[in-house]
Amino acid sequence: MNTEELLKDSKGVVADLRTLAAMTSTPAGAQRIAWTPVWDKAEQWFMDMMKAEGAEISVDSAHNVFAKIQGETDDAVLIGSHLDCVYDGGWLDGALGVVAGMGAIKRYGIHGKKPKKTLYVVSWADEEGARFGRSCIGSSAVSGALNVEEAAVLKDNDGISFTEALKRYNLNVADFPKAKEEFLKKGIKEYLELHIEQAPVLESQNRSVACVGGICGCERQYITFTGQRAHSGCPISMRHDAFLAAAQASLKFRDIGLAHTTADKFAYCTVGKVSVVPDVVTIFPGICKISLDQRHVDSSVLKTIYDEAHDACVKAASDNGVDVSFESVWSIPPTIFDPHLVKLCQDSVEEQTGERATLYSGPLHDAAEMAKFLPSVMMFVKSTKGLSHCKEEDTPDADLECGVSAFFRLVDKVVNA
């Protein structure tokens, strides 16, 4: 493997990322929100750049855009991620994976050497769900997990429905499931995705890049504590304070998360939403509703932290003389990536950095949809301070170049196997 050539090609990827960021950002951050003109511009750029490398472009029924380089065989490898971002987002989330895929196509396109397997790069439609609130639209259409009836009636903040927004693209969400059969005709046998970590673990370990062994499963619920609102002049010992019960439970969630965290696997418990009724300075609340989002890569541990959180809520309710009720809103099982691809990914990281590093993803990715039916793996590059989904999202150039080089090593192994 020519390390200098890898470095040169990875520098090209970083330069292309800067070009994309300049085209699609304002001082507030990246603005490639799916189903908006700025995203369309990014998608057009992707298509034009890939045509110039001799790639064949196709757009499926769910508006996923594929670039293809024919190899010696029809067995194909897919590299993918997403060009869309959240409002005022960062320059790397999603874009890194697509632009690294573009870099791989450059290495194997008309200016490069013909690959053994056929190579596809995909820009998945609407991974973030920033405008309509449903994530992984394009990749879940391909995996068969997209609920068309639910998606059709989603509305953005201006009250425009998903169905209405798709008219500008001459698309109908009822046709999105056709993307699955279109995908199966492509002969794709493996899926690879490079992404920023979106947490500060690699930075804390002084590492640039690591293999991702899997993606956490998630249990998401609303928990409502119901007591009796009354005047803030009522003695504390005589209250039925719904907020204090929620607060006591929330502190316990932190303990549960920390207690089930090991050196390489984190347990996550997050209270992201809190509302009290009434919302008044001189009244302690009669109702407090919180959200709880729990994640772990082992389904047995996920069940344990879920059960322990339930018990903590029952105890907090009892301690504070209030009632508690639970409403499950969403869950997804953990994703464990393909052992053979994980090994190749670890080998690639080790060849590049001298170290075998593996971690697990807290955030969800399109790769979770692909892993449902295809051998898949991801690779993570360090995120500065763990920040993402904001304009401060960044990774130093040297770490990006290291990560992209390691990813190219992985692509070479899989494409030429």
Ligand SMILES: [Zn+2]
């Ligand atoms: Zn992403």
